[in-house]
Amino acid sequence: MRVVKELGETNDVLGHKCKGYLVETWVESAEGERFNERVEKVWMTTGLSIDWDAYEKISEYGMRLQNYDDALVDAFAAVAGYPMMIDADVFMKGFSVKETENVLEVIETKPDTDVYSLPAYFKKKEQLSMADLRG
Numbered sequence: 001m002r003v004v005k006e007l008g009e010t011n012d013v014l015g016h017k018c019k020g021y022l023v024e025t026w027v028e029s030a031e032g033e034r035f036n037e038r039v040e041k042v043w044m045t046t047g048l049s050i051d052w053d054a055y056e057k058i059s060e061y062g063m064r065l066q067n068y069d070d071a072l073v074d075a076f077a078a079v080a081g082y083p084m085m086i087d088a089d090v091f092m093k094g095f096s097v098k099e100t101e102n103v104l105e106v107i108e109t110k111p112d113t114d115v116y117s118l119p120a121y122f123k124k125k126e127q128l129s130m131a132d133l134r135g
Contacts, residue, residue, distance in 0.1 A: 002026075004075040011043050013084035014106055018043035021079055025072065040088040044081030049108060055082070 007020035021044060026037040046052075056077065063073050086101040125132070 002072045002075055016045040016047040018045045018084050037091040040086055042083050043085040045084050046081040048082055
């Protein structure tokens with residue numbers, strides 16, 4: 001289950017104007033009890049010079065790898081930007097934990113020219129063997 005909504009608040013994080021969002025997630029049991037509940041205040045900015053199309057695809061892929069359900073992935077897709085700061089309260093089995101995440105520095109750089117090149121030992125295979133899949 002999830003709730004994602006805009007708070008109508010703004011914040012300045014490292015000189016970047018951020019919009020505030022409330023994100024609530026939890027796992028619901030058959031009896032209606034909540035488990036692994038998280039309540040987050042997320043500060044998002046669109047003021048970074050990144051490839052937003054690529055970032056959104058990578059973000060969606062990362063959420064799917066964490067087994068987020070389709071509704072939650074869609075809810076996050078409606079929120080534009082990069083999370084600069086997150087304040088979260090996590091509730092599990094009778095205790096709570098306060099978590100914070102903060103971007104400490106934003107630096108614009110250019111990648112090395114060979115960063116996307118294939119390793120010298122790479123050989124294309126038409127079909128992978130079981131040994132290839134095992135690593």
